[in-house]
Amino acid sequence: MKSDEFIVGVDVGGTKILSVVVNNEFEIVSRCRKKTKGWVKDTNPENKIIQTIEESVEQAGNPKIVGIGIGAPGPVDPKNGIVINTPNLGWENFPIADILSKHFAVPVVLDNDVNLGTYAEWLLGKNKEAKHVVGVFPGTGIGGGLIVNRKIVHGASGGAGEVGHITLQIDGPLCGCGKRGCLEALASRIAITREIAALILRGESTYLTDKVGTDVSKIRSSVIADAIDHGEKKVEDIVRKAAYLTGVAIANLINIMSPELVILGGGLIEALGKIYQEEIQRAVKEHAMPFLRKKVSIEIGKLGDDAVALGAALLCAKKNDKL
Ligand SMILES: [Zn+2]
Numbered sequence: 001m002k003s004d005e006f007i008v009g010v011d012v013g014g015t016k017i018l019s020v021v022v023n024n025e026f027e028i029v030s031r032c033r034k035k036t037k038g039w040v041k042d043t044n045p046e047n048k049i050i051q052t053i054e055e056s057v058e059q060a061g062n063p064k065i066v067g068i069g070i071g072a073p074g075p076v077d078p079k080n081g082i083v084i085n086t087p088n089l090g091w092e093n094f095p096i097a098d099i100l101s102k103h104f105a106v107p108v109v110l111d112n113d114v115n116l117g118t119y120a121e122w123l124l125g126k127n128k129e130a131k132h133v134v135g136v137f138p139g140t141g142i143g144g145g146l147i148v149n150r151k152i153v154h155g156a157s158g159g160a161g162e163v164g165h166i167t168l169q170i171d172g173p174l175c176g177c178g179k180r181g182c183l184e185a186l187a188s189r190i191a192i193t194r195e196i197a198a199l200i201l202r203g204e205s206t207y208l209t210d211k212v213g214t215d216v217s218k219i220r221s222s223v224i225a226d227a228i229d230h231g232e233k234k235v236e237d238i239v240r241k242a243a244y245l246t247g248v249a250i251a252n253l254i255n256i257m258s259p260e261l262v263i264l265g266g267g268l269i270e271a272l273g274k275i276y277q278e279e280i281q282r283a284v285k286e287h288a289m290p291f292l293r294k295k296v297s298i299e300i301g302k303l304g305d306d307a308v309a310l311g312a313a314l315l316c317a318k319k320n321d322k323l
Pocket residue numbers: 164165175176177178179182184185
């Protein structure tokens with residue numbers, strides 16, 4: 001990329017759209033974020049995305065934009081720029097890249113949001129020489145991204161990398177996907193919250209009873225971290241178990257893919273990174289084959305909420321030979 005060329009990266013999520021403008025060093029020069037409550041019911045859902053992009057470009061002083069990258073949840077068809085199915089947003093076969101490319105008259109690339117988060121943490125992190133990378137993002141759900149030979153893996157369906165739906169307990173608790181015993185059903189923030197709510201109801205967590213009462217929606221990752229800092233041992237045990245199970249899934253992936261780098265991100269990692277690192281390292285030691293695990297570095301991502309939008313901008317630059 002030349003110094004007067006800029007790229008827009010967009011993260012389209014269930015609750016917000018984030019649009020960033022980056023320079024040729026992939027530094028963010030402007031950022032626009034909009035809440036998306038109710039917007040999916042609009043007849044033209046792209047309008048809100050267009051508006052967010054335009055505001056971010058305006059804030060950057062209307063520089064020359066040479067491309068746009070978009071990250072969206074759910075499986076995508078990256079070749080044709082189509083979001084295949086995103087129940088959260090109500091989109092089915094939505095040709096978002098084509099619509100935006102026509103509107104802004106620049107190339108537009110699309111990929112799954114977790115793939116792009118993994119992509120950015122890898123290429124903007126200290127292990128960018130790695131060729132094989134696994135990204136695991138535990139939060140409300142548990143997302144995954146796979147990179148093999150420096151390329152994002154989509155598989156035959158477009159939806160490869162569903163780390164959260166690795167089965168860890170046959171006949172285990174019901175998952176949002178309809179199966180039982182998925183990692184996500186056992187170790188996502190929703191699963192952790194369910195167990196902590198039971199602790200509160202049994203009167204076994206004084207700190208959380210005072211803090212959240214019976215309103216389980218207040219059990220955010222940061223509140224869980226606070227409870228542990230206040231010595232709530234049973235809360236810590238619940239988190240350690242979830243982190244360990246996440247580590248077992250990662251160990252399975254190490255055995256299959258033999259990556260050099262595993263990147264951890266998402267809300268639970270941001271709030272409880274130390275516990276997650278410890279338990280994941282323990283699980284990998286116990287469940288990954290020694291020959292394969294020796295080569296792996298397990299790192300916590302540094303980009304936070306910007307990861308997906310930055311990954312979208314990076315992928316756009318790469319596909320248009322600007323990287
Ligand atoms: Zn599942």
